[in-house]
Amino acid sequence: MQQYTDFFKSQRQKIDEACTPLLNSFREAAFDIFQRTGFPAYQSENYQHTDIADLLKTDFGFYIGHYKIDINPYRIFPCTIHNLNSYKSFLVNGRYYEERVPDLPRGVFSGSLNDFAREYPLIFTKYYNRQANTKGDGLAAFNTLFVQDGYVLYIPENVVVEKTFQLTNVSGGNIDSLTNRRILVILEKNAQAKLLVCDHATDEKPVLAITQVMEIYAGENASFDFYDLEESSLNTVRVTANFVQQEASSTVTANTITLSNGITRNNYQVDLNGKQAEIRLSGMAIADVQQKIDNFTCINHHVPACQSNELFKYVLDDEAVGTFSGRIIVAKDAQKTVAYQNNRNLLGSSRCRMYSKPQLEIYADDVKCSHGMTTGQLDEKALFYMRSRGIPYAEAVLLLKFAFTSDVIKEIRLEGLSDRLKFLVEKRFRGELIKCQGCI
Amino acid sequence: MLTIRDLHASINGKEIIKGLNLQINAGEVHAIMGPNGSGKSTLSAVLVGNPAFEVTGGEVIFNGQNLLEMLPEARSCEGLFLSFQYPVEIPGVSMINFMRTAVNEHRKCKGEAPLSAGDFLKIMREKQSIVELDKNLVNRSVNEGFSGGEKKRNEIFQMAMLDPKLAILDETDSGLDIDALRIVANGVNQLKRPDNAMIVITHYQRLLDYIKPDVVHVLYNGRIIKTGGSELALELEEKGYDWLKYN
Numbered sequence: 001m002q003q004y005t006d007f008f009k010s011q012r013q014k015i016d017e018a019c020t021p022l023l024n025s026f027r028e029a030a031f032d033i034f035q036r037t038g039f040p041a042y043q044s045e046n047y048q049h050t051d052i053a054d055l056l057k058t059d060f061g062f063y064i065g066h067y068k069i070d071i072n073p074y075r076i077f078p079c080t081i082h083n084l085n086s087y088k089s090f091l092v093n094g095r096y097y098e099e100r101v102p103d104l105p106r107g108v109f110s111g112s113l114n115d116f117a118r119e120y121p122l123i124f125t126k127y128y129n130r131q132a133n134t135k136g137d138g139l140a141a142f143n144t145l146f147v148q149d150g151y152v153l154y155i156p157e158n159v160v161v162e163k164t165f166q167l168t169n170v171s172g173g174n175i176d177s178l179t180n181r182r183i184l185v186i187l188e189k190n191a192q193a194k195l196l197v198c199d200h201a202t203d204e205k206p207v208l209a210i211t212q213v214m215e216i217y218a219g220e221n222a223s224f225d226f227y228d229l230e231e232s233s234l235n236t237v238r239v240t241a242n243f244v245q246q247e248a249s250s251t252v253t254a255n256t257i258t259l260s261n262g263i264t265r266n267n268y269q270v271d272l273n274g275k276q277a278e279i280r281l282s283g284m285a286i287a288d289v290q291q292k293i294d295n296f297t298c299i300n301h302h303v304p305a306c307q308s309n310e311l312f313k314y315v316l317d318d319e320a321v322g323t324f325s326g327r328i329i330v331a332k333d334a335q336k337t338v339a340y341q342n343n344r345n346l347l348g349s350s351r352c353r354m355y356s357k358p359q360l361e362i363y364a365d366d367v368k369c370s371h372g373m374t375t376g377q378l379d380e381k382a383l384f385y386m387r388s389r390g391i392p393y394a395e396a397v398l399l400l401k402f403a404f405t406s407d408v409i410k411e412i413r414l415e416g417l418s419d420r421l422k423f424l425v426e427k428r429f430r431g432e433l434i435k436c437q438g439c440i
Numbered sequence: 441m442l443t444i445r446d447l448h449a450s451i452n453g454k455e456i457i458k459g460l461n462l463q464i465n466a467g468e469v470h471a472i473m474g475p476n477g478s479g480k481s482t483l484s485a486v487l488v489g490n491p492a493f494e495v496t497g498g499e500v501i502f503n504g505q506n507l508l509e510m511l512p513e514a515r516s517c518e519g520l521f522l523s524f525q526y527p528v529e530i531p532g533v534s535m536i537n538f539m540r541t542a543v544n545e546h547r548k549c550k551g552e553a554p555l556s557a558g559d560f561l562k563i564m565r566e567k568q569s570i571v572e573l574d575k576n577l578v579n580r581s582v583n584e585g586f587s588g589g590e591k592k593r594n595e596i597f598q599m600a601m602l603d604p605k606l607a608i609l610d611e612t613d614s615g616l617d618i619d620a621l622r623i624v625a626n627g628v629n630q631l632k633r634p635d636n637a638m639i640v641i642t643h644y645q646r647l648l649d650y651i652k653p654d655v656v657h658v659l660y661n662g663r664i665i666k667t668g669g670s671e672l673a674l675e676l677e678e679k680g681y682d683w684l685k686y687n
Contacts, residue, residue, distance in 0.1 A: 379528075379530075380491075381528045382528050382529075382530045384490060384491065384512065384528075385524065385527070385528040385530065385582075386530070386538070386542075387489075387511070387512040387513045387516070388488050388489075388490075388512050388513075388515075388516055388521075388522055388524075389516055389538070389542040389598060389602065390513050390516035390517045390542045390545045390546050390549070390602065391513060391538075391541050391542050391545055392511075392513045392545065393511070393513065395541060395545070399530075399533050399537070399538070399541065400530070400532075400533070402532070402533075403530065403531060403532025403533045403581075404532060406532040407532070
């Protein structure tokens with residue numbers, strides 16, 4: 001931690017150099033928080049199986065200032081998904097990469113964090129860091145301290161965008177590096193949009209560490225679909241803090257999928273602030289060798305008549321470690337709350353480990369809440385049944401694993417993406433996936 | 441086609457099959473009857489290679505090959521089929537995907553190219569009609585939410601798709617109403633040919649009214665204690681198994 005506070009104090013000018021003054025103006029307060037709290041403590045209640053300070057202790061090269069980017073994402077990662085027409089954006093090592101400006105609907109902003117701060121200072125000030133500052137821990141403060149750039153999606157009141165926004169994060173380089181990036185999503189009243197974020201690493205060798213803070217604001221009756229797909233490298237450390245704030249009758253669907261990674265920690269903190277708000281939060285984690293995936297979720301039902309539906313599935317093999325924490329807090333006055341949580345885990349070897357912690361705190365008395373958690377192995381009877389029909393063992397295992405993930409894929413409402421995912425998941429289980437096949 | 445010599449098998453250290461001999465030739469239908477716990481289902485499980493059972497002695501020759509040394513999937517590709525007494529539900533795996541994988545694995549064993557999607561669907565529709573299987577069932581997960589009758593019809597449908605040399609029907613009649621029984625039996629009879637054979641395991645004469653056996657065996661305490669023609673089944677129905685135990 002000391003190295004980072006020292007770095008901030010001594011390199012302040014460099015850190016600020018390539019950013020707008022408005023973005024820089026948030027750093028001081030973040031510095032105070034980070035200096036006071038540091039990184040979240042290992043084995044504290046919310047971080048029992050992930051040691052953030054240890055993961056970020058390496059002497060990383062920072063991506064700050066105007067880095068010369070020699071990755072052209074349009075060439076390396078065109079990320080064209082069949083049947084999915086999208087507005088494409090890229091962040092290369094955390095910096096917005098612009099080549100073509102898409103022809104967006106009137107009033108909509110999809111672009112760089114710094115540009116947004118310059119062009120829409122009032123809206124920026126209203127939303128940026130509001131959730132991260134009040135609800136985030138030292139990790140969020142750390143990100144605010146060093147963030148260089150990021151992506152903003154802003155959909156004004158009553159605007160419905162049918163076409164999907166697609167953001168591709170590309171990380172790479174020759175040295176161990178740390179990228180701090182930011183995503184800000186603002187949907188005003190009655191706005192609708194869909195965002196797909198794909199995370200890629202171009203290089204297998206150096207340790208690529210990433211912190212990402214994402215703030216989502218869904219205004220009254222807004223609808224937002226968010227898909228987060230990680231396909232990085234074994235040497236990637238990805239720590240994300242995702243904050244969702246929803247007003248009355250808004251609907252947010254968030255789906256976080258880890259197809260390949262190194263060590264991943266995803267925090268989701270959801271606040272249902274207006275009546276009849278609904279969140280569907282789901283995730284799928286596929287890990288083998290020594291991969292680690294830790295999803296921490298906390299859904300706050302502050303007001304009556306909101307709904308939350310959580311589904312997380314893990315398929316682990318070899319020495320992989322999976323963690324799922326699902327906290328649901330139903331406030332005293334949040335009557336008629338409906339909250340479901342489901343976590344199912346499939347263990348393919350005797351050496352992999354799964355930690356699952358459902359945690360429901362219900363202070364209202366007229367609610368429908370349930371949670372279910374199972375961790376088990378492949379169904380031996382089903383395996384034998386398939387083999388007795390001539391399907392070889394390995395193929396039967398594959399079919400069962402694939403079947404296990406099918407209901408998370410069903411949650412995806414982008415047809416092109418669900419087809420793509422079926423293909424990628426099957427390849428992943430066959431051990432063929434190294435990089436996203438559609439991207440090369 | 442199938443020769444079983446002095447077969448011994450056990451589960452969890454308990455011997456169930458205790459020296460069983462059986463010879464089945466192409467074109468024959470054999471019925472195996474016997475009281476509960478006599479080893480009927482164990483015999484079928486051992487033949488298809490269920491890993492829960494341990495073979496402790498004897499040999500089984502199927503089409504000239506040592507069956508007991510083969511993996512379950514290899515036995516299937518060689519032409520052995522079991523209609524399960526309790527078909528297994530596999531949520532998330534569609535019938536189409538399941539059957540296409542199985543059929544193409546069989547084709548691979550024979551050195552044939554995989555079927556095109558169109559050809560596969562055509563064959564599937566054709567075979568579904570044999571057991572009057574609802575065409576919508578194939579879009580659902582394997583056996584998931586199927587009624588008892590649908591599950592058994594689905595077994596015979598799979599048998600039709602895989603076209604086995606030797607099919608073992610393990611209490612296919614249990615849990616079936618009269619109409620379903622007739623449909624299943626008709627399906628089985630349509631699949632009978634001079635070059636294949638069947639073992640029909642049942643408690644009741646009822647099924648044998650529809651599927652005429654050439655040979656009837658009585659299994660008791662892990663051994664075949666009596667073998668006869670189809671009239672033996674009638675005699676058993678009338679006199680019960682006790683009649684044999686004391687004779």
